Amino acid sequence: MKVKMLIGFLCVGLLASCAVRDVPDDQLSFNAQQRWVMLPVLNYSSEPRAGERTEAILGTLLQMKGVNRLTVYPNVVSSDGLPELNERKRLNQALGWAKSQGFKYGFTGTINEWRYKSGLDAEPAVGFTLQLMNIKTGTVIWSSSGARSGWGRESLSGNAQKVLGKLVDAIPFQDVEG
Numbered sequence: 775m776k777v778k779m780l781i782g783f784l785c786v787g788l789l790a791s792c793a794v795r796d797v798p799d800d801q802l803s804f805n806a807q808q809r810w811v812m813l814p815v816l817n818y819s820s821e822p823r824a825g826e827r828t829e830a831i832l833g834t835l836l837q838m839k840g841v842n843r844l845t846v847y848p849n850v851v852s853s854d855g856l857p858e859l860n861e862r863k864r865l866n867q868a869l870g871w872a873k874s875q876g877f878k879y880g881f882t883g884t885i886n887e888w889r890y891k892s893g894l895d896a897e898p899a900v901g902f903t904l905q906l907m908n909i910k911t912g913t914v915i916w917s918s919s920g921a922r923s924g925w926g927r928e929s930l931s932g933n934a935q936k937v938l939g940k941l942v943d944a945i946p947f948q949d950v951e952g
Contacts, residue, residue: 802916804879804906806840806947811872813847813882813907816861824888825861828902831935832881835942847871869912877909887921888930895926898933904941918944 812833817825829846836844847868850858858864865882872880887901901921905914918941924933 803946803948804916807843808879809843809845809877810836810841811845811847811868811875811877811880811909812836813868813872813880814861814864815882816865816884817888818861819885819888821885821888824885827888827931828883828885828934828938831931831938832883832904832942835935835939836881839942839945839947841947845875845877869907869909872909879915880907880909881905882907888934890930891923897923897926898928898930899923900930900934900937902934902937902941904938904945906945916945 812829815825815828815832817823817828833844833846848871850864850867850871852858858867869880881904883902883904885900885902887899889899890896891899899922901919903917903919906916907913908915920937920941922933922937
């Protein structure tokens, strides 16, 4: 009997570790039909270029939600002709560009984990924070985060798409007929 209870608690713990946690404000709602900008997703994982991968997945998921007027920030190069590697500097440059282009809102976020865990099964693990920013003020007006650890047969990008899909589904878009 004790073994069954222990297994039950372990199963609940495993399911909870794959959960998405939303922290939206119930008073907010956004028009998916307006012009949006995709800002850099800051990569705090150890995987190079995970930010660009995340931006590509997010762009597709947002289009599936009706955000059809999504513009991606231009790549900024430093004075030596190389891409800017400082994540915060890239975000600030993209915010300045978006403000000059008249965007009202933009998507950004962070990647906290993007890796295969070590071990025999090598489970994929991802963790994200998705943020909507007011471009004019540079403040975050909506945020949600989620993480997932998959099974050994699953891919990183598949897990990323599952988590990001839940985060995008939680964005309070207005129902706009048109």
